[in-house]
Structures are given as structure tokens and as C-alpha cells.
Amino acid sequence: MLGRRSHARVSFGTGADGVLSLPRDVAVRVTDAGELVAVSRVAGVLGEIVRIAVPDDGLTLKAEVVESTPIITDGAVRHRLWLRRLRVEGDPAETHTGRRS
Secondary structure: OOOOOOOOOOOOOOOOOOOOOOOOOOEEEEOOOOOEEEEEOOOOOOOOEEEEEEOOOOEEEEEEEEEEEEEEEOOEEEEEEEEEEEOOOOOOOEOOOOOEO
């Protein structure tokens, strides 16, 4: 009988390759030293490359997670992510606020 637990429901071809992108809402601020700090519901993975979309400015920034620390905010556990901004080839110079100059 098909559909039983022992029956394979999904199969992947050999050599399947792809990227999984999971969008999350985060609060991002820029410190006086120009560092990016995000607060997220999910812990960051050290070394992970992330994209930060800033809808109001129409910008997309690339950054690397360099530290992830649990914190308590409004009685809930959140994670403070320290990010290192990555330069993208062909990207115009930006100021420390992330806005295009």
C-alpha cells in the first residue's frame, strides 16, 4: 500500500545543490564605532554570511556574524548579533550609517 511510513515520499537527485534562505525580522542599529548590531529571535551562527534588507532606504547589506549572545528583552529571550560589514564588488561607498553617500 503506497503512502505508508516505510514508503519514500521525497527523493533528491544526486548532486542536488542549492541555497536555503529564511527571512527573519531583526532590529538593527549602528554603533558609534560603525559596527552593526542586530537583535533577533534566533541565535546567529558564527561565520554565517547574512543579508540585511533596509526597505526604507532600498539597501541590501552583506555582513558576517562574528558574535551571538543571548539577552533578555521585554521579558523574552533574544539574541544580540554582532556583525562585520562585508564590502561587495561594485557597491558604491557608504557611510557608517549604511546610507549611500
